[in-house]
Amino acid sequence: MKFPAFLFSLFLSRLADQILLFLVPLVVFQVTQDVAWSGYAFAAETLPRFLSFPVCGALCDRVSPLKLLRASQVFRALACVLGVLANEAMGGIGWLVGLSAVCGVLTTQGVMAREVMLPQIAGNTGFDKVLAYAQTAEQTGMVLGPLIAAALFALWPWQAVVGAAAALFLLADVATAFWRRGNPVQLHQPQGEPGHLLKPIATALGHVLRLPGLLRLTMLTSGVNLMLGTTLASSAAMVTGLHQRSATYYAGLQTLGAVATIVILLAIIRGSIALKRMGATAYLLILAGGLLMAASTSHWGYAAGFLLVIGFDKMFGIYIRIRRQRIIPAKDYGKTTGVIVLLNNLTQPLAGLIVGVFADATQTRGVIFAVCLMVAGIGVTAAVASRKAAATSP
Numbered sequence: 001m002k003f004p005a006f007l008f009s010l011f012l013s014r015l016a017d018q019i020l021l022f023l024v025p026l027v028v029f030q031v032t033q034d035v036a037w038s039g040y041a042f043a044a045e046t047l048p049r050f051l052s053f054p055v056c057g058a059l060c061d062r063v064s065p066l067k068l069l070r071a072s073q074v075f076r077a078l079a080c081v082l083g084v085l086a087n088e089a090m091g092g093i094g095w096l097v098g099l100s101a102v103c104g105v106l107t108t109q110g111v112m113a114r115e116v117m118l119p120q121i122a123g124n125t126g127f128d129k130v131l132a133y134a135q136t137a138e139q140t141g142m143v144l145g146p147l148i149a150a151a152l153f154a155l156w157p158w159q160a161v162v163g164a165a166a167a168l169f170l171l172a173d174v175a176t177a178f179w180r181r182g183n184p185v186q187l188h189q190p191q192g193e194p195g196h197l198l199k200p201i202a203t204a205l206g207h208v209l210r211l212p213g214l215l216r217l218t219m220l221t222s223g224v225n226l227m228l229g230t231t232l233a234s235s236a237a238m239v240t241g242l243h244q245r246s247a248t249y250y251a252g253l254q255t256l257g258a259v260a261t262i263v264i265l266l267a268i269i270r271g272s273i274a275l276k277r278m279g280a281t282a283y284l285l286i287l288a289g290g291l292l293m294a295a296s297t298s299h300w301g302y303a304a305g306f307l308l309v310i311g312f313d314k315m316f317g318i319y320i321r322i323r324r325q326r327i328i329p330a331k332d333y334g335k336t337t338g339v340i341v342l343l344n345n346l347t348q349p350l351a352g353l354i355v356g357v358f359a360d361a362t363q364t365r366g367v368i369f370a371v372c373l374m375v376a377g378i379g380v381t382a383a384v385a386s387r388k389a390a391a392t393s394p
Contacts, residue, residue: 003179006175007137008137009172009176010137011138011141012141013168014137014138014145015142016169016172017103018146019149019152019161020099021045022146022149022254024041024096025041025232027158028096029240029241030247031093037356040353041097042232042349042352042356043349043350043352044101045097048102049101050108051342052105053108054338054342056105056108057337057339057341059112059334060112060334061200061333061334061335065116066113068112068113069114069117070173070176072107072109073169073173076103076106076107076110076169077166077167082099083096083162084163115333115337116337118130131321131322132265135317136266139258139265139314142257142261143258144255146250146254148164150247150250203332204340205339213386214324217323218340218343218344220283220378221316222344222346223375223379226350227375228309228313229348229349229350230354231289231290231293231306232348234367234368237364239302242365243299253307260307260311261310261311261312261315265318279316281312282313284379285311286309286313287372289305289306289307290369290371290375291372292305292308293305293306294372324337324340354367
């Protein structure tokens, strides 16, 4: 059914998105030489994409997810072009942050559309395998994204690099169209709730509070994303500032993180890891990575911690998505997942604000350590709640 074309569209979309994510903190830090502004820029870039998850999820239960996916790719390309033109007309790096924020919202719509489509595409293939294949395609884009961005940024101004990202978004849409043309899978037609858009959001919040285990999963994912957000918001300043490494080193470190993730995902595809063990292992290793970044005074130790956080984040993501898919009713999957992803990911822009407000180049290690304590507390709370629930269940 030309599934590789679908994976290729995932790869191209992630590649373009990663180029934008790479550019923003690096360009802002190089212009301002201030870790606080790098943190603020990360928050401004990520907050809109996460706030839009409930609306995007509800739309996927009302409008064809395939149409929403294709629209997100085309309009991201358009946003890149318009942002560059506005910069040329008026100047200022704020246009880079702004176009990245707009693309982030559209990326959210694309992510939610794929999230709804993947269980239908999986068919008789195991959902965990399909998720691992999809995330491997995305991680391959993350491997090449920093390398391509750094290489292009060394030769071109950031405006030209954004233009290259626009072309990749358009190619992703071409690949999606090719996949659909040869795809025999009958995608379910949306059957969303009638009425105001807030009604499905209320339904989703009710599921989060009432469905067994869903609130605990949301807590755990919030902890992981707090650690991930702190890592991403501070990494440019930590690597190029505190540890005095080059932008090329920074790109290489991000690439190694994506490679580590691909290795882990391939191990999931080829092996059989118990679901509960997968979640606990990923959470503990992400926490260990944060502690290593906070404690290390050398760039080698920081790099090792960074790789643990980035590498095992997607393993934890597969664990969470499988658990969610088993708990949430199919007819409410889009709206509920959208609300959950918002709740999960609010901690990422929060991490950017924490880095911006409390850290400078010498204090960031202390901020990372404080975040590690919070993540450990969330994990312990969720574990205790799980044991109590297991003890009271019939």
